[in-house]
Each structure stands twice: as C-alpha cells, then as structure tokens.
Amino acid sequence: MRIVLATGNKGKIKEFKKLLPNDEVIAFSEILGEMEIVEDADTFKGNAIIKAQTIFDKLEDENVIVISDDSGITVPAINNEPGIYSARYAGEGASDKDNLYKLIDELNKRGIEKTPAYYTACIAIVHKNETYTVHGWMHGNVINKTSGDQGFGYDPMFIPHGFKETLGELPHETKQAFSHRSQALELAKKVLKVIL
Numbered sequence: 001m002r003i004v005l006a007t008g009n010k011g012k013i014k015e016f017k018k019l020l021p022n023d024e025v026i027a028f029s030e031i032l033g034e035m036e037i038v039e040d041a042d043t044f045k046g047n048a049i050i051k052a053q054t055i056f057d058k059l060e061d062e063n064v065i066v067i068s069d070d071s072g073i074t075v076p077a078i079n080n081e082p083g084i085y086s087a088r089y090a091g092e093g094a095s096d097k098d099n100l101y102k103l104i105d106e107l108n109k110r111g112i113e114k115t116p117a118y119y120t121a122c123i124a125i126v127h128k129n130e131t132y133t134v135h136g137w138m139h140g141n142v143i144n145k146t147s148g149d150q151g152f153g154y155d156p157m158f159i160p161h162g163f164k165e166t167l168g169e170l171p172h173e174t175k176q177a178f179s180h181r182s183q184a185l186e187l188a189k190k191v192l193k194v195i196l
C-alpha cells in the first residue's frame, strides 16, 4: 500500500522505510514540496494529529493513508525536559547535534553523569478523514557524553535498558527491534489492518 509520511525528518523517514518494507512509503515533500507545519499542541499525540491532518487536508484525496510520528526524549531528573520540545531544545532551527549537546549541558549543570530517560513515539494515522493514534516507549538512561554515531538525535547519549552501549554504538537492527517507533508502528499496522 502507498503511505504518505507527514514528516521531513530524514532519520525518521529512513526508519519508517525499513520498518514498512512491503509498502510504498513516501515523504509528503515528494508530493507537496517543502512546507512548515506548526506543531503547537502540548502533547506528542496532539502534535502527531496536527501533522497528519494537515498533510491529509492538503492532499485532497480521502483514500490516501497519511502517517505522522511525533516523538521525543523525556528526562525526569531535569523536570521532564526536553519532552515535546526535543526537536527544538536548543532553540528554533537547532540541529540534532545542537539539541544533543544542550541536553548534555543540562546534565552537567546539575552534576548528573547518568539518569533514567525514555523515548516516546505517538503515531497518528488519517484515512477517510478518521484519525487513529497509538504510542510506543523505550526506556533506559542518558549519560553526560556521546558514544558512537549510529541512529540520530539523542541516540549517542542514550543507553537502552538491558545494554551497556548507547544507541550510537548499537547496530540499527538492534534499535529497530524494540524502539519506541517500532513498537508504535506495530500497533499502527494492526490499526491499518482493521480500517483498510
């Protein structure tokens, strides 16, 4: 089936394509060109719905399946930051690297070397003007340094439960086996089975 992704994040597009090998997965920008979507909800779910609904409305085809993902990392020891602000933690237009080092700075400011953290992913599906949402989580710890260059975003400072290495050091397939996005997508696939 043909699925339009309501994201411009190259890391996510790559992950979704790998997670949906039997489907034609295209980024919205390939059809609509680049476009900014204002994500001003206060939850992952709210922002995922805004993204998917915006692209669905623009495509003007009720049979299209639009999927969006809103995700981020939460660190309870620093007031649940960055949470929904993960993509712009170091400011508007910040790069993944800027955000990663901002989180390391925040840990260092508090003298924290290692503390629990978790990733959340909410996936929204819009089809025939109906909206469906599912969530996935990945728990572990963040450390105040980076190691490895696999994955994207905060992966080089995140050690998932059950491992000694960061996601920057672990093979992509390992992350894919249990990541927040993979878990949410497994649920999303079940939703697609029911609605299509």
Ligand code: IMP
Pocket: 009, 039, 069, 070, 071, 072, 073, 086, 087, 096, 099, 119, 151, 152, 153, 154, 155, 179
């Ligand atoms: P969104 O594109 O608005 O959902 O922002 C998600 C942000 O959360 C990304 O820019 C990353 O900073 C972070 N993030 C989400 N998922 C991951 C992941 O799997 N690895 C690393 N960082 C992630």
